[in-house]
Amino acid sequence: MSRQPHSIDELQDIVSRLPSTRNEDWKYTDLASARDISSRWLAAGRESLSLALQDEVEAVTHAIDANWIVIANGELQHPVDVNGASRLDDAPSSDTALAELNAALLKDGLRLRVEDALDKPIGILMIDGTEDASVSQAYVEIEFAPGASGEIIEYHASKGDADQYANTIVSVAVGDAASARHLRVQNRAAHHVQTGHTSVSVGRDANYTMSGFDLGGGLIRNDVIIDIAAAGAEVSFDGLYLAGEGQHIDNHTRVDHRVGPARSRQEYRGILNGHCRCVWNGKAIVHEGADGTDADQANHNLLLSEKAEIDAKPELEIYTDDVKCSHGTTVGQLDETSLFYLRSRGLDKRHATQVLTHAFASDLVARMPVDAAKEALATVVEHRLAELLDSDPDTFS
Amino acid sequence: MATESENIESLVNRRYEHGFVTDIATDSLPPGLDEGVVRAISARKNEPEFMLEWRLQAYRQWLTMREPEWAHVHYPKIDFNAISYFAAPKSDEDRPKSLDEVDPKLLETYDKLGIPLHERARLAGVAVDAVFDSVSVATTFKEKLSEAGVIFCSFSEAVIEHPELVQKYLGSVVPRRDNFYAALNSAVFSDGSFVYIPKGVRCPMELSTYFRINAANTGQFERTLIVADEGSHVSYLEGCTAPMRDENQLHAAVVELVALKDAEIKYSTVQNWYPGDENGKGGIYNFVTKRGDCRGANSKISWTQVETGSAITWKYPSCLLRGENSVGEFYSVAVTNNLQQADTGTKMIHIGRNTSSTIVSKGISAGKAQQAYRGLVRIMPQAEGARNHTQCDSLLIGKECGAHTFPYMEIKNPSARVEHEATTSKISANQLFYCRQRGISEEDAVNMIVNGFCKEVFKELPMEFAVEAQALLNVSLEGAVG
Numbered sequence: 001m002s003r004q005p006h007s008i009d010e011l012q013d014i015v016s017r018l019p020s021t022r023n024e025d026w027k028y029t030d031l032a033s034a035r036d037i038s039s040r041w042l043a044a045g046r047e048s049l050s051l052a053l054q055d056e057v058e059a060v061t062h063a064i065d066a067n068w069i070v071i072a073n074g075e076l077q078h079p080v081d082v083n084g085a086s087r088l089d090d091a092p093s094s095d096t097a098l099a100e101l102n103a104a105l106l107k108d109g110l111r112l113r114v115e116d117a118l119d120k121p122i123g124i125l126m127i128d129g130t131e132d133a134s135v136s137q138a139y140v141e142i143e144f145a146p147g148a149s150g151e152i153i154e155y156h157a158s159k160g161d162a163d164q165y166a167n168t169i170v171s172v173a174v175g176d177a178a179s180a181r182h183l184r185v186q187n188r189a190a191h192h193v194q195t196g197h198t199s200v201s202v203g204r205d206a207n208y209t210m211s212g213f214d215l216g217g218g219l220i221r222n223d224v225i226i227d228i229a230a231a232g233a234e235v236s237f238d239g240l241y242l243a244g245e246g247q248h249i250d251n252h253t254r255v256d257h258r259v260g261p262a263r264s265r266q267e268y269r270g271i272l273n274g275h276c277r278c279v280w281n282g283k284a285i286v287h288e289g290a291d292g293t294d295a296d297q298a299n300h301n302l303l304l305s306e307k308a309e310i311d312a313k314p315e316l317e318i319y320t321d322d323v324k325c326s327h328g329t330t331v332g333q334l335d336e337t338s339l340f341y342l343r344s345r346g347l348d349k350r351h352a353t354q355v356l357t358h359a360f361a362s363d364l365v366a367r368m369p370v371d372a373a374k375e376a377l378a379t380v381v382e383h384r385l386a387e388l389l390d391s392d393p394d395t396f397s
Numbered sequence: 398m399a400t401e402s403e404n405i406e407s408l409v410n411r412r413y414e415h416g417f418v419t420d421i422a423t424d425s426l427p428p429g430l431d432e433g434v435v436r437a438i439s440a441r442k443n444e445p446e447f448m449l450e451w452r453l454q455a456y457r458q459w460l461t462m463r464e465p466e467w468a469h470v471h472y473p474k475i476d477f478n479a480i481s482y483f484a485a486p487k488s489d490e491d492r493p494k495s496l497d498e499v500d501p502k503l504l505e506t507y508d509k510l511g512i513p514l515h516e517r518a519r520l521a522g523v524a525v526d527a528v529f530d531s532v533s534v535a536t537t538f539k540e541k542l543s544e545a546g547v548i549f550c551s552f553s554e555a556v557i558e559h560p561e562l563v564q565k566y567l568g569s570v571v572p573r574r575d576n577f578y579a580a581l582n583s584a585v586f587s588d589g590s591f592v593y594i595p596k597g598v599r600c601p602m603e604l605s606t607y608f609r610i611n612a613a614n615t616g617q618f619e620r621t622l623i624v625a626d627e628g629s630h631v632s633y634l635e636g637c638t639a640p641m642r643d644e645n646q647l648h649a650a651v652v653e654l655v656a657l658k659d660a661e662i663k664y665s666t667v668q669n670w671y672p673g674d675e676n677g678k679g680g681i682y683n684f685v686t687k688r689g690d691c692r693g694a695n696s697k698i699s700w701t702q703v704e705t706g707s708a709i710t711w712k713y714p715s716c717l718l719r720g721e722n723s724v725g726e727f728y729s730v731a732v733t734n735n736l737q738q739a740d741t742g743t744k745m746i747h748i749g750r751n752t753s754s755t756i757v758s759k760g761i762s763a764g765k766a767q768q769a770y771r772g773l774v775r776i777m778p779q780a781e782g783a784r785n786h787t788q789c790d791s792l793l794i795g796k797e798c799g800a801h802t803f804p805y806m807e808i809k810n811p812s813a814r815v816e817h818e819a820t821t822s823k824i825s826a827n828q829l830f831y832c833r834q835r836g837i838s839e840e841d842a843v844n845m846i847v848n849g850f851c852k853e854v855f856k857e858l859p860m861e862f863a864v865e866a867q868a869l870l871n872v873s874l875e876g877a878v879g
Contacts, residue, residue, distance in 0.1 A: 024467065288796075288797070289796075291796075301808075303808065303810075303811035303813070304811060305811055306778065306810065306811055308811060309807070309808060309809045310806070310807075310808045311805070311806065311807045311808070312806040312808075312817075313803065313804060313805050313806065314802070314804060314817065314819065315801070315802060315803050315804075316791075316800070316801060316802040316819065316821055317799070317801045318791070318793065318799055318800045318801065318821050319797075319798075319799045320793070320796055320797075321793035321794060321795055321796055321798065321823040322796075322823060323793070323821060323822065323823070324821075324822050325820065325821040325822070326818070326819060326820040326821070327802070327817070327818070327819050328816075328817065328818045328819075329804075329806060329815075329816070329817040330814075330815065330816050330817070331806065331808045331813060331814070331815040331816075332813070332814045332815070333811055333812065333814075
């Protein structure tokens, strides 16, 4: 199937249909900047010179020992010498404007099939960097064959002062009795925009574990949709978002339990400092007949600044009775007695805060499913956390 | 297992006991809604000009508004021109001065409900402003209340007797154009209750209104306004049952509470309107706007509700916590069975410093019912030191029912402490087995477990209501337990 060419008008039309805040799922996240960047880029002829990205690519690929595939500004970098990886011409068309945009503007899609047990993680680095405002698309399909097991690292990065909007779609199919471990790191430049959609289907007795880390970016929206359509599935996912001055990070998750027994659990944690806003919306839907479902959601937030805002919404929709579902959400500050304890031991406020926020974040780093990346990730998280604490001068005044 | 399910069957099939129509001729307006109807309602009640003007503005605003569709409920579209907007009992001209003068048929109605008005009033020391359809027909203990300076009367009376208070507070908590149904209510409200507690007065008795919807095809649009002046205290009880009939009835009430400095209002509701039959036919549409404004420092508003009736419930008793140190509370037990649908919850808007709120919501869903908790906790940037704890638990009974939770938390101040917990489960086989092996029957065991599940809310109810609440739970819920 060859890709349908789209006229500028058709493309502008898709851009104008990107979700607005009138849509309940987008109530707290305004994609005006994504529409604006896209529309300017389309009007300017869809061309933008690529920046040299070699240093940034090496910084990531050398730090984490994995078989890397690099997608730069939406283009697959050759050679791709990873078993089971191949280029895709097209992304499937879909009914959402974001998916339409992805399909219409996609340069290179990527398909990855894991046949048996991987001895080394496969890393996919999606990196953008251009001279002028630009828009990039990525589409990745990952399939774990029945009984296969392995680790996937999805790393998003960007460079440059020009406006950028990246729209990525990743779909993961975990076959029966397969075991997939997925690490997702988003560490874009401070003002860049990304909408990321991850959909996962989990087979019979399969196991899917994911950790997402949102460290950078300006306006970031992640959708994680997990579909449990076979019995015996075990799903576990975590997310950590660190938001500083000017950042907006929105995590929407949805788990569909269509068949039971199956288990899903998720825990998202956020640390917010400076003028920023984070959104967490976790939804678990237990469909009719999904007996023996056990679903658990947790979301904890630390607000360090008066200008930070968190909008949290843990949702449960349950259509059968043989279930055990729970959710818990907390919003608060650092425990004053803990702070006092550290201060009484001679730590200044900033240092004490760093120790405590580090502890808050480190649980999720420790639980992260890809061992090869643990050390590198811990360093990045620590660095980002220190940066975050210094981003709002008022916090320690 | 067989006896268990038979037992359940028989209980599930129990009929609604409070379904009957009292045969009193009513003086109704023909169905339909336009400015003429609004004027006619106002004229019949001899309202002053400001009230008519207020209604007309509300009506014009209502025309520009759209019916809300976001709730997790499904029902056929309402034809607002098929509803008659005014019905009053015939004996309106010579209203009874005391209970003895009340139409015996009316008293009989209350008897059937198991709440003999006079007895209950005497024994419990409760003043009752009974809303029978749209006009208040009996008010007791007025004298004792007026001694204390408390104003407790029907809304129509308040408009005539205390226009300055009505003008000052009406619409100040729920503005006319707050939402579609509030606007409709503002245009056509028939009657309701008005309470004013003067400065420093602790209301000497619990105030109570019994609502009933009676004439077929008549939507009822009550308006309740309670103002607690500085340092005062009042507890208000609202309860309702409705006769059985086939057509859906729309009920869109508005309740406004104002608590000034150091004042406290406790508002308790037991709602048992006709939920429709086991096929979902008939039943009341209960689209209510209830909101309390903690306007002064150290004020407190507490909502407690036991919701067992109505085919569709759309109700979010809320608190605006403006005053420093003000407190909002919401305790709710909601039961849905058969094809009932409920989308209910609360909003706590923290505006003042050191405000706190507590939300405890217990939902029980049985049969094919769908129930949703929808709540909002918003901490405004200036609400330093705000505190919220929310707990919402759902109990599921049966394979085909649903329980949903949509809690919104919007936190814009870092000193806030907000916690939300929710669980959903069915009665565990282990719990039942434990009770059974101690010699407790299946039904009693389920009763115990369900009562334990709701205990936190029941203990907030005034004593007068606690008994009735338990009885209601028996009728509407236990029947479905298994």
